[in-house]
Amino acid sequence: MKLLGAVLLGAVLLSSPAQLSKPEEQPQVCYFDVLSGRDSRFCRGELQVIYPDVGDVSCIYMPKCHQYRWRIIRDWMSPRVRFPQADESKKYVLVLADPDTPSREKPWNQYWRHWLVADIPGAELRSGDIKGRVLSDYIRPTPTPRSGYHRYQFRLYRQPANATIALTREERISFFRWPLMKFVKKYRMGSPVAATQFLTKHYED
Template structure:
């Protein structure tokens, strides 16, 4: 990330810390991440564009709600897809030493199910809710959907299974020839006590 980008992100974060009402939708670099029409639905919050989670939902998203429903229309219903969810800001934006903390990996999702929001498949990493540590500011939680080639059995290596932190999804994507991402979405949230 360039110095100017960091300054813009820090400015937006400081403004959003003061008032989240102007930050429900992002207008800077983070907003460019979202593409392809992906929709993530928690019990009381639908996220269909890059956004900051308002204070009133932060504890629910971290401690109360389970995995969201994930929906993507316009995909090939006869193909299979992979869903990745990562936090590139672990443990904090200023010190991402555990970057791309793996929050969720599901492979073999049928396109027909993805269209309906039914993302059953092989869960390689069980869902871990967004739980930014206290005092670390906003974290980006990124959802990426890739199309799988036919006949592939996807798995994590023993090294990848040994830790959720410091996971680089690029080798995983390359190893299995995944196409995309065909859609991406992110939201920003922080510890509910901050």
């Protein structure tokens, strides 16, 4: 795999809540491996997903160094999501889902819905400060121990004009085994205008 680069951090990371066991400090040089093959082909359209400190995580493996895997599971809230090519006259739907539950080899519970936002104005996507109408609150990545890498996939759809996007009662009370493709077909959203993903696994693995 190619190396995207090295990041040098000199600041001390934020302290964690006392009840959580934080992993040991990592070396100061941190390498970001870029996705390859089929995983890299999923990424298209220059969609940017930006978390604190680490920056844009589009199409990379989340590294273990600097406690990044721990922080994305335990610390960071929803990322900024930017799509510079967004049409300001249109609205969009953003989906974040994990297809690898409980694991990539045995994805019996796909998809696990981690975030769903509709009615996002194009201007918000250009700035990265999205609000829209939240149908499913952001849930941090939750790969279980010893389940390998999970793909966290962001799909951005153009919302059809006059469409009111909503979850059914059954969908609202359950996050796993969400029929994502059926949902997309129901509202005639077609293919994503942009998509990206990052891969991460449990911070102790």
